[in-house]
Amino acid sequence: MSPLALFAVLILLSGAGYYFGKRRAFALDGGPAATVKLHSRPTYHGALVALWCGIPAFFVFAAWLACETQIITHLVVSGLPEALRGLPADRINLVVNDIRNIVAGNVVAATVDPAMQAAADHYRSLKATSHAALAVISLCVGIAALLLVRSRIVPALRARNQVESILTLVLIACSTIAIFTTIGIVLSVLYESILFFRVVPVTEFLFGLNWSPQMAIRADQVGASGAFGAVPVFVGTALISAIAMFVAVPIGLMSAIYLSEYAGKRLRAVAKPLIEVLAGIPTVVYGFFAALTVAPHIRGFGQWLGLDVASESALAAGLVMGVMIIPFVSSLSDDFINAVPQSLRDGAYSLGATQSETIRQVIIPAALPGIIGGVLLAVSRAIGETMIVVMAAGLSANLTANPLQAVTTVTVQIVTLLVGDQEFDSPKTLAAFALGLVLFVITLCLNIIALYVVRKYREQYE
Amino acid sequence: MGGRLRNGSAMNSQGPQIRTIDIVKQGLARRYRAERRFRFYGFAAIVLSITALALLFISIIGNGYTAFWQTRILLDITFDAAELQRDTLASADYEALVRAALQEKFPEVQSRQERRLLNSMISTAAAFELRNMALGAPDIIGKTVPVWVFADDDIDMIVKGQFSRDVAEENRRVSDRQLAWLDRLTADGRVDTKFNLTFFRSGDSREPEQAGIWGAVMGSFYTLVITLLLSFPVGVAAAVYLEEFARKNRWTDLIEVNINNLAAVPSIVFGLLGLAVFLNFFGLPRSAPLVGGLVLTLMTLPTIIIASRSALKSVPPSIREAALGVGASKMQMVVHHVLPLALPGMLTGTIIGMARALGESAPLLMIGMVAFIVDIPKGIFDPATVLPVQIYLWADSPERAFVERTSAAIIVLLAFLLVMNATAVILRKKFERRW
Numbered sequence: 038m039s040p041l042a043l044f045a046v047l048i049l050l051s052g053a054g055y056y057f058g059k060r061r062a063f064a065l066d067g068g069p070a071a072t073v074k075l076h077s078r079p080t081y082h083g084a085l086v087a088l089w090c091g092i093p094a095f096f097v098f099a100a101w102l103a104c105e106t107q108i109i110t111h112l113v114v115s116g117l118p119e120a121l122r123g124l125p126a127d128r129i130n131l132v133v134n135d136i137r138n139i140v141a142g143n144v145v146a147a148t149v150d151p152a153m154q155a156a157a158d159h160y161r162s163l164k165a166t167s168h169a170a171l172a173v174i175s176l177c178v179g180i181a182a183l184l185l186v187r188s189r190i191v192p193a194l195r196a197r198n199q200v201e202s203i204l205t206l207v208l209i210a211c212s213t214i215a216i217f218t219t220i221g222i223v224l225s226v227l228y229e230s231i232l233f234f235r236v237v238p239v240t241e242f243l244f245g246l247n248w249s250p251q252m253a254i255r256a257d258q259v260g261a262s263g264a265f266g267a268v269p270v271f272v273g274t275a276l277i278s279a280i281a282m283f284v285a286v287p288i289g290l291m292s293a294i295y296l297s298e299y300a301g302k303r304l305r306a307v308a309k310p311l312i313e314v315l316a317g318i319p320t321v322v323y324g325f326f327a328a329l330t331v332a333p334h335i336r337g338f339g340q341w342l343g344l345d346v347a348s349e350s351a352l353a354a355g356l357v358m359g360v361m362i363i364p365f366v367s368s369l370s371d372d373f374i375n376a377v378p379q380s381l382r383d384g385a386y387s388l389g390a391t392q393s394e395t396i397r398q399v400i401i402p403a404a405l406p407g408i409i410g411g412v413l414l415a416v417s418r419a420i421g422e423t424m425i426v427v428m429a430a431g432l433s434a435n436l437t438a439n440p441l442q443a444v445t446t447v448t449v450q451i452v453t454l455l456v457g458d459q460e461f462d463s464p465k466t467l468a469a470f471a472l473g474l475v476l477f478v479i480t481l482c483l484n485i486i487a488l489y490v491v492r493k494y495r496e497q498y499e
Numbered sequence: 500m501g502g503r504l505r506n507g508s509a510m511n512s513q514g515p516q517i518r519t520i521d522i523v524k525q526g527l528a529r530r531y532r533a534e535r536r537f538r539f540y541g542f543a544a545i546v547l548s549i550t551a552l553a554l555l556f557i558s559i560i561g562n563g564y565t566a567f568w569q570t571r572i573l574l575d576i577t578f579d580a581a582e583l584q585r586d587t588l589a590s591a592d593y594e595a596l597v598r599a600a601l602q603e604k605f606p607e608v609q610s611r612q613e614r615r616l617l618n619s620m621i622s623t624a625a626a627f628e629l630r631n632m633a634l635g636a637p638d639i640i641g642k643t644v645p646v647w648v649f650a651d652d653d654i655d656m657i658v659k660g661q662f663s664r665d666v667a668e669e670n671r672r673v674s675d676r677q678l679a680w681l682d683r684l685t686a687d688g689r690v691d692t693k694f695n696l697t698f699f700r701s702g703d704s705r706e707p708e709q710a711g712i713w714g715a716v717m718g719s720f721y722t723l724v725i726t727l728l729l730s731f732p733v734g735v736a737a738a739v740y741l742e743e744f745a746r747k748n749r750w751t752d753l754i755e756v757n758i759n760n761l762a763a764v765p766s767i768v769f770g771l772l773g774l775a776v777f778l779n780f781f782g783l784p785r786s787a788p789l790v791g792g793l794v795l796t797l798m799t800l801p802t803i804i805i806a807s808r809s810a811l812k813s814v815p816p817s818i819r820e821a822a823l824g825v826g827a828s829k830m831q832m833v834v835h836h837v838l839p840l841a842l843p844g845m846l847t848g849t850i851i852g853m854a855r856a857l858g859e860s861a862p863l864l865m866i867g868m869v870a871f872i873v874d875i876p877k878g879i880f881d882p883a884t885v886l887p888v889q890i891y892l893w894a895d896s897p898e899r900a901f902v903e904r905t906s907a908a909i910i911v912l913l914a915f916l917l918v919m920n921a922t923a924v925i926l927r928k929k930f931e932r933r934w
Binding site for chain 1: 503523530531532534536538540542543544545547548549551552554555558559562608707722732733734736738739740741744745753754756757758759760761763764765766767770771772774775776782783800801804828829830854857858859860861864865869887888890891894902905906910912913916920
């Protein structure tokens with residue numbers, strides 16, 4: 038039975054549990070004249086049986102599938118002929134991949150090595166056995182639980198309380214997923230990064246000035262050793278983010294000020310949603326726009342001025358990224374400007390200040406902590422933005438602060454290192470995780486500071 | 500400003516001829532100028548952002564709308580009985596039929612090189628089309644039938660005016676001779692453009708005239724179904740626990756900080772998580788919508804939790820007290836009374852989260868959903884790609900016709916997003932309650 042079908046069967050079984058539990062409870066109920074009454078309404082008995090029947094079976098199901106691939110792979114590898122088993126770990130991985138491809142039926146080669154074919158058959162039979170065993174075990178667990186709980190239904194059973202405590206546990210489990218996600222991110226990124234730092238020293242990665250992560254295919258190749266000094270990548274990221282903030286902060290802030298302080302109702306009703314549309318456009322669209330429309334125009338304009346502009350200049354990517362971030366800055370600033378109490382405005386006006394003087398000297402200083410928090414969040418977004426820079430920024434790591442040249446960013450490097458065929462455990466792929474770690478840590482710090490500032494600010498006027 | 504006023508009053512006490520109001524008036528023109536300037540900056544900022552939006556849309560739509568039409572050429576195809584034997588109908592050389600029809604139309608073309616030029620005006624898709632015709636109705640064999648076949652993408656670009664005819668021949672992808680033939684075909688009424696159904700019906704292809712978005716749309720559909728099925732229940736459950744049940748302590752604080760922080764983590768980091776955990780640790784299949792859905796679930800959960808919590812917060816406490824007052828348990832109070840009232844707000848947040856997931860591509864690049872996949876995925880385990888990633892892939896293709904198709908795919912994607920966001924707005928308008 039395929040796992041998907043089994044899953045459907047388990048859900049049906051759980052539904053049957055509900056039906057049987059409810060019927061049993063109805064059968065026990067003696068009607069209005071009876072001296073012994075049911076503690077809970079029959080639906081709760083049904084729900085109790087369904088939960089007890091479904092949850093353990095589902096756990097068996099999930100745990101089995103999670104471990105299945107690893108165990109089967111291990112068994113298949115240990116069953117390989119001596120010659121194949123003696124290979125180094127990375128070659129073994131390739132062999133396992135080949136076997137999986139044969140199992141899946143994507144065979145490119147005309148003839149398949151008999152040893153591989155045998156291994157694939159072994160794999161297939163193990164998988165079939167495993168699925169059959171899973172079906173038997175999980176169904177047994179489900180049915181056993183169903184019968185057990187059904188037999189324990191008596192009028193005094195506190196079914197509602199039990200159902201509610203199970204549901205509370207489920208709710209708690211759901212709320213902890215955020216924590217597990219964070220732990221998962223940290224562990225996965227950290228683990229691979231530690232492997233990377235065993236090959237490349239941390240200091241070289243953080244302070245080296247040369248980035249060319251090409252590893253040799255042959256051992257004696259020219260330029261065989263990749264260079265993993267990430268400073269040019271960091272500088273490129275900082276350059277593009279700076280250009281983006283240079284565009285987004287003034288425009289976003291000024292439009293927020295105009296919309297909240299000057300604009301009439303009609304203009305506000307039109308302009309505010311229009312600016313927010315900018316936030317809803319997928320980043321891949323911005324990337325296409327930057328690469329296809331903005332970059333050639335900037336290049337043409339530069340040539341007209343007599344400047345030499347790279348076709349993948351940092352300026353194009355940064356400008357478009359800035360446009361993407363405008364609504365982010367403007368909606369956050371709008372919130373904070375609106376949170377400034379009216380009494381502060383009235384005070385300034387009564388002293389004879391003009392509207393712009395009030396805004397510049399009273400409202401902005403009062404809203405400043407919030408605005409800074411918003412800008413920090415925007416910076417973290419610019420640093421982590423991927424598609425625009427992948428499509429419009431360069432690949433080669435130039436150490437330059439010239440916005441007219443092509444630079445590369447952390448996210449671009451992660452994508453180019455990990456997309457396509459990859460062998461794990463090579464420093465090239467591990468470098469991507471090290472970059473990911475840096476990205477995660479930097480954005481984490483920015484977010485925590487920003488959220489702290491914003492929270493403090495919100496408390497100030499509440 | 501304050502300093503100036505104090506100064507003024509000090510002077511006032513010395514000489515009666517200089518009054519405060521005069522000093523205020525002295526500076527007034529300058530201050531009003533500053534006021535107007537400031538106002539202008541604000542207005543300019545709005546104009547700039549709306550201009551950027553307009554430029555974006557104009558450039559995308561201007562590049563893309565022509566992709567919804569496709570140039571076709573009418574050929575008199577002779578289904579030659581000698582060429583097509585019954586038993587080899589599926590594998591016969593249908594391109595030969597196209598070549599023969601072109602030869603008949605232009606008998607003066609003799610040299611090999613010229614014939615190759617002539618044949619390259621017709622898409623390779625024509626052969627498949629003829630094959631389907633022959634297989635579908637075998638009695639066609641032996642007859643001569645006029646058939647509309649797709650033109651090659653370069654010819655398509657010339658007809659639509661995307662390639663200029665004024666460019667020197669060596670810089671043009673279509674030669675002068677091909678232009679002359681095309682003009683003769685046009686004069687005979689054998690060239691027209693028709694609504695491009697292929698674009699909506701087929702999967703990816705290396706040939707622009709055969710490439711379509713249906714495979715990517717189905718991939719996006721499966722991915723989003725997984726995301727919705729997982730993230731909505733889990734997100735609502737987490738929000739209910741945090742808002743209605745949890746006591747305020749260190750533990751719930753930690754959860755809150757985590758959720759807020761995850762909402763701001765770059766999406767590509769979720770891709771790294773998916774690659775390391777789902778693919779390498781659990782051994783789930785690469786490029787599968789299942790894995791894409793799992794990654795996007797983790798990414799959209801914070802959005803949904805935050806929206807659901809604010810929906811729960813907006814339900815007034817009197818409802819809860821009334822339910823508890825008539826003897827409902829806490830769980831009954833939440834499930835029977837609070838949740839139904841908060842549901843529209845939660846749905847709105849979920850739709851917005853789904854719209855974001857639909858436009859997301861960076862984490863999916865990490866888990867291998869960037870492969871070149873021709874087949875339409877049939878389930879959550881099939882290799883697939885999604886609409887934004889398809890756009891990314893096409894944007895990398897050098898052919899001019901792919902620029903058009905990329906833009907058209909973007910128009911489709913934006914249309915989907917528009918529908919989703921509009922639904923969210925309508926939902927909010929319809930069910931919004933002020934207590």
